[in-house]
Amino acid sequence: MSKIHAAITGVQGYVPDDVLSNKDLEKLVDTTDEWILTRTGISERRILKGENQGVTDMAVHAVKGLLEKTNTKAEDIELVIFCTVTPDLVFPASANILCDKAGLPNAWGFDLGAACSGFLFGLTTASKFIETGTHKKVIVVGADKMSSIIDYSDRTTCVIFGDGCGAVLLEPTEEEVGIMDATLHSDGSGRSYLHQKAGGSVKPASYATVDAKEHYVYQEGKQVYRFAVTNMAEAAANIMERNNLTAEDVSWLVPHQANLRIIDATADRMGVGKEKVMINIQKFGNTTNGTLPLCLWEWEKQLKKGDNLILAAFGGGFTWGSVWLKWAYNS
Numbered sequence: 363m364s365k366i367h368a369a370i371t372g373v374q375g376y377v378p379d380d381v382l383s384n385k386d387l388e389k390l391v392d393t394t395d396e397w398i399l400t401r402t403g404i405s406e407r408r409i410l411k412g413e414n415q416g417v418t419d420m421a422v423h424a425v426k427g428l429l430e431k432t433n434t435k436a437e438d439i440e441l442v443i444f445c446t447v448t449p450d451l452v453f454p455a456s457a458n459i460l461c462d463k464a465g466l467p468n469a470w471g472f473d474l475g476a477a478c479s480g481f482l483f484g485l486t487t488a489s490k491f492i493e494t495g496t497h498k499k500v501i502v503v504g505a506d507k508m509s510s511i512i513d514y515s516d517r518t519t520c521v522i523f524g525d526g527c528g529a530v531l532l533e534p535t536e537e538e539v540g541i542m543d544a545t546l547h548s549d550g551s552g553r554s555y556l557h558q559k560a561g562g563s564v565k566p567a568s569y570a571t572v573d574a575k576e577h578y579v580y581q582e583g584k585q586v587y588r589f590a591v592t593n594m595a596e597a598a599a600n601i602m603e604r605n606n607l608t609a610e611d612v613s614w615l616v617p618h619q620a621n622l623r624i625i626d627a628t629a630d631r632m633g634v635g636k637e638k639v640m641i642n643i644q645k646f647g648n649t650t651n652g653t654l655p656l657c658l659w660e661w662e663k664q665l666k667k668g669d670n671l672i673l674a675a676f677g678g679g680f681t682w683g684s685v686w687l688k689w690a691y692n693s
């Protein structure tokens with residue numbers, strides 16, 4: 363019997379309607395459109411507004427759209443892996459809440475936390491449930507409401523992040539398509555450079571933590587940049603080398619959208635031309651777990667069965683990695 367591969371058989375994204383432009387940010391902090399654009403590549407980002415709107419309220423749009431476009435019955439979904447750093451609640455899991463809101467009565471689920479690399483970790487984890495034959499329909503969601511943990515008086519972080527999400531459906535196939543290989547890494551010694559200081563078990567919420575603004579993203583950008591630019595490029599290059607893929611073999615680089623300069627460095631290290639790189643950072647910013655599925659969603663119509671995609675990400679933790687997948691369908 364031939365090996366079962368886990369293939370992406372559909373992708374759907376969702377971004378909120380409200381736009382926060384660089385010009386809007388000029389009114390909030392001491393920054394300029396020119397600084398943001400040249401240092402990061404970002405022009406605008408989306409923000410989820412409204413009372414009681416959490417990350418699952420975005421994900422429910424993506425999942426319902428995904429079921430519709432793939433003609434999948436809600437009751438056939440067996441597992442949901444929800445990759446996020448901004449869950450609705452500390453517990454229960456956002457996967458659990460999403461299954462209720464999206465009406466997936468037979469699915470079990472869990473949240474996966476690997477910061478900006480979460481979607482890669484989630485995709486790889488999901489592929490194992492498919493490859494072992496225990497599950498036939500698994501949804502991986504990458505979603506973040508970054509605006510819920512951003513200090514809009516801190517110019518070093520508020521210009522970077524945005525809200526958004528995407529979801530993919532994974533199903534088994536015996537064809538030579540789907541997730542072919544993955545290389546994933548964690549290094550907890552990098553945790554102090556990018557994290558949220560309070561709200562966890564080490565430092566639960568208190569008046570003092572709120573006064574000290576410790577429930578927001580804290581990032582030492584230059585340090586993170588140094589690690590990101592090397593490790594994301596190396597992971598992508600390594601997965602190509604160990605699978606004997608040349609730059610010509612690669613149809614698309616799907617990079618985490620943290621900084622255009624990091625994306626360019628990754629493409630250069632792989633020897634892949636700009637025309638093969640998915641870039642939407644200019645309009646969505648860094649949506650953390652949302653960046654990779656949002657790229658797949660936006661480029662879906664251009665993807666052809668058999669295309670080699672190299673996904674790559676780097677994030678807080680530190681976490682990083684790369685996934686090689688062969689696209690499984692023509693739209």
Ligand code: UT7
Nearest residue numbers: 393394397401478517518521583584586587590620621677
């Ligand atoms: O997705 C998770 C992983 N995260 C990343 O990969 C992010 C990696 N880091 C980066 O992308 C970049 O480091 C940033 C975009 C965050 C910052 O860019 P940078 O070129 O590294 O700038 P910097 O932090 O070295 O700051 C340069 C200057 C500083 O002023 P001085 O000290 O030179 O006077 C900052 O205070 O720019 C200043 N600055 C700003 N100026 C205008 C920092 N933020 C801003 C701002 N507007 N928004």
